[in-house]
Amino acid sequence: MTRTYPKIQPYSQDCNDCPIRHRAVCARCESDELELLEQFKYYRSFEAGQTVVWAGDKMDFVASVVTGIATLSQTMEDGRRQMVGLLLPSDFVGRPGRETSAYDVTAATDLVMCCFRKKPFEEMMLRTPHIAQRLLEMTLDELDAAREWMLLLGRKTAREKIASLVCIIARRDASLQLNTSDGELRFDLPLTREAMSEYLGLTLETVSRQMSALRKEGLIVTEGKRQIVIPDFDRLLEETGDDSDGGFLV
Amino acid sequence: MTRTYPKIQPYSQDCNDCPIRHRAVCARCESDELELLEQFKYYRSFEAGQTVVWAGDKMDFVASVVTGIATLSQTMEDGRRQMVGLLLPSDFVGRPGRETSAYDVTAATDLVMCCFRKKPFEEMMLRTPHIAQRLLEMTLDELDAAREWMLLLGRKTAREKIASLVCIIARRDASLQLNTSDGELRFDLPLTREAMSEYLGLTLETVSRQMSALRKEGLIVTEGKRQIVIPDFDRLLEETGDDSDGGFLV
DNA sequence: ATCAGCTATTGATCTACATCAAGGCGCGGG
DNA sequence: CCCGCGCCTTGATGTAGATCAATAGCTGAT
Known part of the structure; x- marks a missing residue:
């Protein structure tokens, strides 16, 4: 038996105010099933230097960067810090299935993010398989980037x-x-x-x-x-x- | 409309000869739909020091480590090397949707891997949404590990x-x-x-x-x-x- | 028993980067 | 206009880890 599911249009370049933008799942350009995401979508703005969430704090949303730059960092007890993620416009942040943030998320410049409450996002992921597939693809890209970064740091x-x-x-x-x-x-x-x-x-x-x-x-x-x-x-x-x-x- | 899909049993501990083992998708403990994976599954053994694939070479399978240790490394032109992945038994390697390996995959010890041809694996991923979800979960874990590793390398x-x-x-x-x-x-x-x-x-x-x-x-x-x-x-x-x-x- | 070929240890020295320290530039506020 | 505050630059010095080098143990072959 072969089923078909609503298709996510990947990397749609010109969907600028979509909640999760072209490198992520684009809800604007989607089937009806995805429309319901819209009602959970909201924007948040931060000034350069502000912290979005601290490592360990509750993070009940996933988000994508609309404008500006955000960073993910880890801090050691004595204050040594290492950035582990650099989020440019269209990048996605947040992990379905986790309550708290593992990293400090900081606005490196003035920043606008488009957020979803995590619960409905997760529910939709279960109903709409292509989202998980798209997210998998994105996460694999990020993993490759992280590995490139490891070469940089180590050698x-x-x-x-x-x-x-x-x-x-x-x-x-x-x-x-x-x-x-x-x-x-x-x-x-x-x-x-x-x-x-x-x-x-x-x-x-x-x-x-x-x-x-x-x-x-x-x-x-x-x-x-x-x-x-x-x-x-x-x-x-x-x-x-x-x-x-x-x-x-x- | 709400659909249900065959469930993947996650992290099933005692399924030792499953092709993709407990930290991955476990095909043994699955619905009929997954049975067809079995016919594409095969084992490969390597001696300590042998290379499984070179970076850039064609890699037409995904695999999981059954016994032994495999590593992923990147090499710079002048020979500097950085390991970017350490695969212990039950770990998964290979990226759906990519033709070639981005890294050298090497047997650190004597090694047995359980492989799938990539094509049928990808096809099944499309048909069986829980596989993508499971794989997403695993990839997110790996990404977190990579970020921990970045802190180690950098600071x-x-x-x-x-x-x-x-x-x-x-x-x-x-x-x-x-x-x-x-x-x-x-x-x-x-x-x-x-x-x-x-x-x-x-x-x-x-x-x-x-x-x-x-x-x-x-x-x-x-x-x-x-x-x-x-x-x-x-x-x-x-x-x-x-x-x-x-x-x-x- | 001897030797070749690994892998690991340990020492001596060198160097890339960290650390400490002193300005400099640009910008907003009084 | 001056001052304070961020950010950046540049210099002087220190040091963790790299590099170079010698040796030692272990394994398996002759």
Whole structure:
């Protein structure tokens, strides 16, 4: 016996105010069955620096980033912090089947999230198999990204780490924005030196020094505080230590 | 409209020769619909050190570890290696929806895996929603483990890394074996110093030194080459830098 | 018994990054 | 205008862990 289920349209690019957006399950572009999600959907805004949830706190919703950047971090007792997730617009956060957040969720910039209460979300997951399949796909992508990140943390030099981070953000950005055609990439890197250091497992001083080094060598150009131009993406890529072809998976 | 689907029995402990075992989808203990998986199931054995698949190679199966230990690693062009997955018995490997392996899969010890051809597996996933749900759950667990691992790689000292690894293996082992009641844990750590160093983002010399240090301080006792006794688990835990309560999620 | 080939240990030295410390720049408020 | 506060940069110094190197145990082959 073969059944058919309502199809989730994956990666629908232009559904900008959907509750769980194009990299996630898009409820807007869906069958009737999914309409009911709408009634549980709500938006929340945060200012840069604010905490969305603390590790261990109750988190009764799942969400996706609409605008801005959120981070997931772990903190050790003595204060050492490691970022373990970087959420850009369209990324999903929250784990069906868990009561509390395992990580600090923080707004790295001003942030708007689109939230669902977890209960109805879980119920719908049971009724609509394609959601679980879509979510599985997303989670596998995240796992691959985490593993790439592990290579960075475990084996790359400070210089390679910085180059990698800049490339990662540039790619994510480029896949959304229109890229400036002729090899040159322009985008803003909306992370403080401290946030970068938490991402990379470095101190902020080392981040600053290595950024200066890349700047002096012309691999990156900074305009103002956060705006970055990469004159030659391929040249910067060579500094990451990654295989030239190897896929970034985010 | 509410439908019901065949239920997957999760974590069924005593289904030892099931193709995808208790931490995964258990096909043995299932509805008729799942029976057809059996015909695509086959076993493969590897000797310690052998490679199961190379990163980039075609991988037309998914599998679970039956006995032994497998690892997932990434290699940089200049040979630096980082382990990104450690697969103990019952762990699942392979990604539905991808043609090639993203990682080197290697037998750390003699290894038996139970494999499925990917095509029929994927087809069944579409027909049997609970499989995707179960797989999602497993993948989320793995993601949490990966994030714990990122904290280790990014922020822990060599000593903390070693203590953490020993604790992780001990826990995984204890959850399968009968633990030796009175606080004392005995198990074997079936990884070479080199494998440990690839897990931890260290050199094998540093691993060796730190193991010696823990031994001299009586935090661990080694019997023979690979057998390890932890006289006082809680005392070793304190050396990991982790929150005393905080959940290891593997 | 001897030797080759692993794996592990231990020592000596080097270095990339952390740590400590001192400004500098930009921005908003009084 | 000045001051305080975030954020960033840069310098001086310290150190954990890498690197280089020698040796030791263990296993299996001759």
